[in-house]
Amino acid sequence: IDQKAQGEAEERNGQLTKPPGALGRLEDMAIWYAGWRGNPRPEINAPQVIVFAGNHGVTAQGVSAFPAEVTEQMVLNFQHGGAAINQLSKAAGASLDVHALSLDTPTADFTQGPAMSEEEVVVALATGWDAVDEKADLLVVGEMGIGNTTSAAAIAHALFGGAAEDWVGRGTGVDDAGLANKARVVREGVAANSGKEGLEVLRCLGGRELAAMAGAIARARSLRIPVILDGFICSAAAATLEAAVPGALDHAIAGHASAEAAHGAVLEKLGKAPVLQLNMRLGEASGAAVAINVLKAAVACHSGMATFAEAGVSDG
Amino acid sequence: IDQKAQGEAEERNGQLTKPPGALGRLEDMAIWYAGWRGNPRPEINAPQVIVFAGNHGVTAQGVSAFPAEVTEQMVLNFQHGGAAINQLSKAAGASLDVHALSLDTPTADFTQGPAMSEEEVVVALATGWDAVDEKADLLVVGEMGIGNTTSAAAIAHALFGGAAEDWVGRGTGVDDAGLANKARVVREGVAANSGKEGLEVLRCLGGRELAAMAGAIARARSLRIPVILDGFICSAAAATLEAAVPGALDHAIAGHASAEAAHGAVLEKLGKAPVLQLNMRLGEASGAAVAINVLKAAVACHSGMATFAEAGVSDG
Incomplete structure (x- = not known):
């Protein structure tokens, strides 16, 4: 961060x-943004939204209410x-890019071992790296x-401990039996990929x-x-970046x-207070896209x- | 509300x-909006922001951290x-109108009797009525x-009871002594205008x-x-409208x-959950203007x- 600009x-x-502080969280957000942009009086003219899509071998374990074809x-x-993120990007004045990552080749079922090989995770990381305008x-x-x-819950369980049940939620809408099944899968996945840290957690789960x-x-x-x-x-x-390099998410x-039940706990671990609480659980960058306008x-x-x-206003 | 459109x-x-419900509060908001507009697939193209300004005789009691000249x-x-609401209206694609109401003639100090005469409150109500595009x-x-x-706290105390202290807050930034003074003024104002209901509360306090x-x-x-x-x-x-005609705020x-400390309690009395919680306390329609984009x-x-x-997406 640029301390001078901040x-x-x-x-x-x-x-x-x-009055001092009367814009509340908006003031903190503007100062934070100014610091990262290195400009004490910045503008936002070119927000970019990127949606990445991938398929998961772990769906073989019956963890989702929707079939895997829905990804494609x-x-x-x-x-x-036609999706929510199309409307929300437009409403935020943001560009939208979509990258589908090898949908025909799902990751491996992580209850049996690592979800991705080293080469696979590097290709995926690079796809994200190169996608930023x-x-x-x-x-x-x-x-x-x-x-x-389920993958996110497994990552959270591996990074932050606790019980598998602490990190699973209903996703797109599984029932109680589905929820118990997700907890089993998460537990087995973390057990099958034990002792990993940081980006290795990202690769394996x-x-x-x-x-x-x-x-x-x-x-x-x-x-x-x-x-x-x-x-x-x-x-x-994102938490895997923070686990690898503390402070990696300061921007x-x-x-x-x-x-989604465990999101609040992940944000607490990351020390980040959410801008919005709208009970959304769609993914697609939808919640963050609404926050762009804030x-x-x-x-x-x-x-x-x-x-x-x-x-010429008296300042109290 | 148009039940058919809703x-x-x-x-x-x-x-x-x-997935069902995945847009959370956004879904409820859209359906509510559609119902009031009588259109199951509405658009928002012409939001209007109106800021009304007035001066208060009760400032003679030393209730604000800023001098009364600041209103003008x-x-x-x-x-x-140059104000926050100018930037926020623009960011929301909204028109902005400003109406200053007889700033040279503050309302009467309501600790001594009604803030406004019947004629005065009618003129003010009509100014608002006529200002809507x-x-x-x-x-x-x-x-x-x-x-x-202080006026808002007195209204809330008159409408909802409790103690004067329950309804006062720091406004633009009074200290502890100022806060105690505001509670005194609210208590005296409600006592000096007792037994009022609905729009009479609006007139008197x-x-x-x-x-x-x-x-x-x-x-x-x-x-x-x-x-x-x-x-x-x-x-x-707004609560005085609801007190006068239950359901008057359904739109x-x-x-x-x-x-501001007591806002949450007023919203609870009105049965309304806030869209945003950004710790703002500026007035000027600023918080609502941010919510326009939501x-x-x-x-x-x-x-x-x-x-x-x-x-052509499988619906689970």
């Missing part, structure tokens, strides 16, 4: 025509403009992948779209592009608290408002 | 390419485009008025900008224009939970997404 943004914030069907829906001034990443809440999200988030850091994290799956993928905020509002106030001196 | 919107929502100074700031498809109202958190907000919200109802309520002062003004949602996102998903049949 300090200048803080100073500017104190002079704007409002939804990719076509993204391409034809260098001209973007804000990045949101999301995913589509039937079975991937993640999926291609999770690795791609991690690659994109890392690339955004190198380009000083701030990131808004989406829900449970995005946050779990990211949490866009929302998902209704960050835009924050930055618009910060950079567009008059100071007390400029406006 | 029912058709609910049916459409169930067919969209997402901020009106000029609104007119010159018949072509608007969404209304947000807000206020500027040094001293008006409100202010011109609060009455104008109530008038605009009522007018929006008659035009079937949905409303997003702003913070504590807006919600207190309104709560845009955000303000950091409602726009909800409606964009609802009306723009493909159905399972249209997209």
Whole structure:
């Protein structure tokens, strides 16, 4: 982060025509954004949304309410403009890119061993890395992948401990028996890939779209592009970066608290407070895309408002 | 509300390419909006933000951290485009109108009797009524008025009981002594205007900008224009409508939970869950203006997404 720009943004914030702190979280968001952009009076003109899609061998264990074909069907829906993220990207003034990662070759069932080989995870990470537009001034990443809440739960269990049951939720809508089955699969997956840390957890329990999200988030850091994290799956993928390099997510905020049960716990582990709590649980970057407009509002106030001196307003 | 349009919107929502309920609060918002607009597949193209400004005789009791001149100074700031609400309206694609109500004639100090005469409150209500653009498809109202958190606290105390201390907060930033003083003023104001109900509470303890907000919200109802309520002062003004006619706010949602202490309690009394919790406490319609983009996102998903049949996606 650019301490000088951040300090200048803080100073500017104190002079704007409002009582101190009256814009609440918007003030913090604008100052954080200014620091990462190295500009005390920044603008957001080119947000980029990227959705990565992948398939999961673990669906063989019956962990999802939807069949695996839906991953590819939804990719076509993204391409034809019919999904939620198409509408939300447009509403946020953001570009949308969709990358389908080897959908015909699902990852291996991680209850039997690593989900990906080293080569596979590197290709997925690089796909994410290369997908980031260098001209973007804000990045949101999301995913589509039937079975991937199970993958995310396994990652969270491996990184943060506790019981498998602590990390599983209903995903796209499994029943109580499905939930118990997911916990079993997560437990077995972590047991079959024990003793892993950081990006090895991503390789062994993640999926291609999770690795791609991690690659994109890392690339955004190198380009000083701030990131808004989406829900449970995005946050779990991001958490492997933080596990590998503490502070690796300082350029990211949490866009929302998902209704997926364990998301709040992952955000707590990451020390990130969600901007929105709208009970969303769709993935596709949808929650973070809604949060883009909140960050835009924050930055618009910060950079567009008059100071007390400029406006001739008494400052109390 | 148009039950037929609402029912058709609910049916459409169930067919969209997402797991049931996965857009959370966005789904409820879109269906509610569709019902009030009488259109199962609506759009939001013309949101209107109106800020009303008024001055308060009760400032003579030393209830604000800012001098009363700031009301007029901020009106000029609104007119010159330098305030938060200017940036937020622009970010929401909304028009912004500002109405200053007799700033040279503050309301009477309500610790001594009614804040307004019947004629005064009627003029203020009519100003609000007439300010609503018949072509608007969404209304947000807000206020500027040094001293008006004290007025809002007095309204809440009169409508909802409890102790004066339950309803006062720090407003633009009073200290502990200031807070105790506000509680005294609220207690004395309610005692000096006892036995009032509904709009009489608005007349006796409100202010011109609060009455104008109530008038605009009522007018929006008659035009079937949905409303997003702003913070504590807006919600207190709106609560007098609900007290006068139960259900009078069914066309309104709560845009955000303000950091002003008693706002949450007022929303609870009104049975409204806030869309945003961003710790904002500025007024000016600022919190509701940020929520415009959330409602726009909800409606964009609802009306723009493909159905399972249209997209050829298996629906589980």
